Amino acid sequence: MAKKNLGSAGELFPQSVFIVASYGEDGTPNAMNVAWAGECSRHEVCVNIGDHKTTENIIARGAFTVAPADAAHVAEADYFGIATGRKTNKAEASGLTFAKSEFVDAPVIEEFPLTMECKVTSIAGDEHGARIVGEVVNTRVDESVLDDEGRVDFARMRPIVYDSTRRIYRVVGKEVGGAWDAGKALM
Numbered sequence: 001m002a003k004k005n006l007g008s009a010g011e012l013f014p015q016s017v018f019i020v021a022s023y024g025e026d027g028t029p030n031a032m033n034v035a036w037a038g039e040c041s042r043h044e045v046c047v048n049i050g051d052h053k054t055t056e057n058i059i060a061r062g063a064f065t066v067a068p069a070d071a072a073h074v075a076e077a078d079y080f081g082i083a084t085g086r087k088t089n090k091a092e093a094s095g096l097t098f099a100k101s102e103f104v105d106a107p108v109i110e111e112f113p114l115t116m117e118c119k120v121t122s123i124a125g126d127e128h129g130a131r132i133v134g135e136v137v138n139t140r141v142d143e144s145v146l147d148d149e150g151r152v153d154f155a156r157m158r159p160i161v162y163d164s165t166r167r168i169y170r171v172v173g174k175e176v177g178g179a180w181d182a183g184k185a186l187m
């Protein structure tokens with residue numbers, strides 16, 4: 001099969017569409033769109049963010065929330081990635097509901113079905129940005145995306161991912177196999 005070298009282009013897929021929400025020092029809520037992020041252990045989330053209003057906020061408050069965006073909120077998710085809280089009150093302009101988290105010093109955006117509320121445990125930095133790790137103190141979920149056994153059902157939630165090769169969002173698709181199961185065919 002013919003292969004081509006693309007050099008240092010990082011094309012790991014999928015990239016997240018995580019909406020990271022925080023409070024400014026004056027209490028103004030803000031949110032940004034983050035593609036470089038993920039769970040880095042069972043109860044920890046890592047986000048890699050540059051010099052943004054969100055970065056200042058998280059450093060000042062020691063907390064943030066992170067919500068995977070869903071297909072119902074593509075416009076709002078993208079807006080959070082193209083406007084800055086340094087110039088606009090994005091919370092107000094988005095029309096979404098920013099409520100105070102019960103657990104951490106950061107807002108929860110009510111319209112996103114699933115949110116992790118995180119307390120900052122470490123911040124490392126280099127020229128690529130701040131790598132902020134947060135411990136998940138609470139996970140808040142809409143009952144409408146839970147299945148009969150109380151598990152988050154991503155088929156109902158329809159999370160989106162970022163396709164950086166085309167600069168588009170894609171909705172997460174169908175189940176194609178069982179984890180810790182499909183491989184048994186080769187054992």
Ligand SMILES: Cc1cc2nc3c(=O)[nH]c(=O)nc-3n(C[C@H](O)[C@H](O)[C@H](O)COP(=O)(O)O)c2cc1C
Pocket residue numbers: 030031032033034035036037048049050051052053054055078080081082083084085086129162
């Ligand atoms: C699809 C998408 C993904 C993004 N991913 C990141 C990211 O992973 N890290 C980052 O620092 N900025 C990322 N950005 C840019 C920030 O979201 C953007 O600069 C935003 O305006 C920062 O908001 P703030 O200044 O209000 O904090 C992304 C933007 C988009 C549209």
